[in-house]
Amino acid sequence: MIQFLIPGFLYAAGAVAAGVIALHFLVTEQPKSDVLPTVRFFPDVVARSTSVTLRPSDLWLLLLRVLTILLIGAAFAQPRFTPGHHPVARIVVVDLSRAVGNRTELADSARPYLSGAAAAVVFSDQAREVAPSIVADSLDASASGAESKRARGALTPALIAALRAASRVRESADSVEIVVVSPFVQEEADAATTTVRALLPGALRTVRVAAAPSAAASGVTARVPSVEWADSGATALWAPRAAVDTIGAVRAGDVVLVSPFVRRWRLELGPDSLTDESTRVYARWADGEPAAVERTIGADCVRSLGISMPTTGDVVLRPEFEGFLAALETPCNAAHDFTPLAPAFMAAMQGPDQLAPASALQPRATHMTPLVPWLLAGALVLALLELVVRRRRADSPVVEELSIANTPRTAA
Numbered sequence: 001m002i003q004f005l006i007p008g009f010l011y012a013a014g015a016v017a018a019g020v021i022a023l024h025f026l027v028t029e030q031p032k033s034d035v036l037p038t039v040r041f042f043p044d045v046v047a048r049s050t051s052v053t054l055r056p057s058d059l060w061l062l063l064l065r066v067l068t069i070l071l072i073g074a075a076f077a078q079p080r081f082t083p084g085h086h087p088v089a090r091i092v093v094v095d096l097s098r099a100v101g102n103r104t105e106l107a108d109s110a111r112p113y114l115s116g117a118a119a120a121v122v123f124s125d126q127a128r129e130v131a132p133s134i135v136a137d138s139l140d141a142s143a144s145g146a147e148s149k150r151a152r153g154a155l156t157p158a159l160i161a162a163l164r165a166a167s168r169v170r171e172s173a174d175s176v177e178i179v180v181v182s183p184f185v186q187e188e189a190d191a192a193t194t195t196v197r198a199l200l201p202g203a204l205r206t207v208r209v210a211a212a213p214s215a216a217a218s219g220v221t222a223r224v225p226s227v228e229w230a231d232s233g234a235t236a237l238w239a240p241r242a243a244v245d246t247i248g249a250v251r252a253g254d255v256v257l258v259s260p261f262v263r264r265w266r267l268e269l270g271p272d273s274l275t276d277e278s279t280r281v282y283a284r285w286a287d288g289e290p291a292a293v294e295r296t297i298g299a300d301c302v303r304s305l306g307i308s309m310p311t312t313g314d315v316v317l318r319p320e321f322e323g324f325l326a327a328l329e330t331p332c333n334a335a336h337d338f339t340p341l342a343p344a345f346m347a348a349m350q351g352p353d354q355l356a357p358a359s360a361l362q363p364r365a366t367h368m369t370p371l372v373p374w375l376l377a378g379a380l381v382l383a384l385l386e387l388v389v390r391r392r393r394a395d396s397p398v399v400e401e402l403s404i405a406n407t408p409r410t411a412a
Helices: 005-023 038-042 060-078 103-114 131-142 155-172 193-198 320-328 343-350 371-394 397-405
Strands: 002-004 025-029 049-052 080-081 086-096 118-125 127-129 173-181 203-210 226-227 238-252 257-266 279-285 290-297 299-303
Touching: 005 060, 005 103, 060 371, 080 371, 086 103, 086 131, 086 155, 103 131, 103 155, 103 173, 103 203, 118 155, 127 131, 127 155, 155 173, 193 343, 238 290, 257 320, 299 371, 320 397
Parallel strands: 086 118, 086 173, 173 203, 226 299
Antiparallel strands: 002 080, 025 049, 118 127, 238 257, 238 279, 279 290, 290 299
16 A cells, blocks of 8 residues: 655646646647738748647647656655554564573563564664564574673663654554563663653553572672773774764763763774674763773773763863763673662553554654655656657658648748
């Protein structure tokens, strides 16, 4: 099924096409001529007269012009294919962070919801949307594999990713169901979690799995990290930005430092490198880009910062700046807070009993759909073809003979 995001352009194109068809019923031709004694007083020019006919003229040109206009209108109307309609579209959010105690339990708990899901989101310190079938296969593989180091979980970016997925699938369903499979521990929530949850209308189903033991309980020794700065040139993880810009805040852990930071560096690692067990994003800019990464090299922990500290203003004198520096120096294996979230917090997460109606979700921003370039290319081809047809008609010997035969004659 094809849906037009901005159908007004299609209606406008239809109106213009109707006007073109109407114009083709107006025929301009050479009127019948005769020899009059006074014709010598008229200028020697070709006379034309316009009349209305019952049959449109130049049918091929008419067809090309109408198709060109309709293709251009369809392109601006943003057509796209929409899937079949379903009563409920389910979005499954799966926690892959270090807080998960048993990956086999996680796979068993998520698998029933992933079957038939419209979208799936996986998260640890960052969230991304993945095909539900791929998530199910990866969970089965990880359940049977060896335990590996994982990053700290963050519910806020996971809920934001779920909200984006809901805006995308809202057009193919009457209601949207969001299911979150997670241990729901203290370290995964922050001050923005409840605010982002409020943006999701309707119920949110929470499926709780067992949490892992804390680092202190498992005998893991905390390590003091060494810090390296991109400005010092001591690391090759950061590359100079092609265009230096300014951003208003950076976050490290639970500490947010607000200041007009000048961003001179970008992370040289690709997205695949950030999923490496030895590398994780430790701090982010306000727009989500990495501002600092943490790497495990043997028994050492290194934090690499792509942050240029402000040289003007009073930001370094604020208490928040001290807290920000303290967050950067937090030991790499500090005790994890795997305490379950309070019942009141979980009740706020679950929300009302009713599912969110699709109409209550914000539609996603309009972008150029994949069909638009093809429609514009087709319109361009038809426009060029019209020029070819008109030129061939103008160069036709029959047209030249008719032009000569209809040239008005003047009396001597």
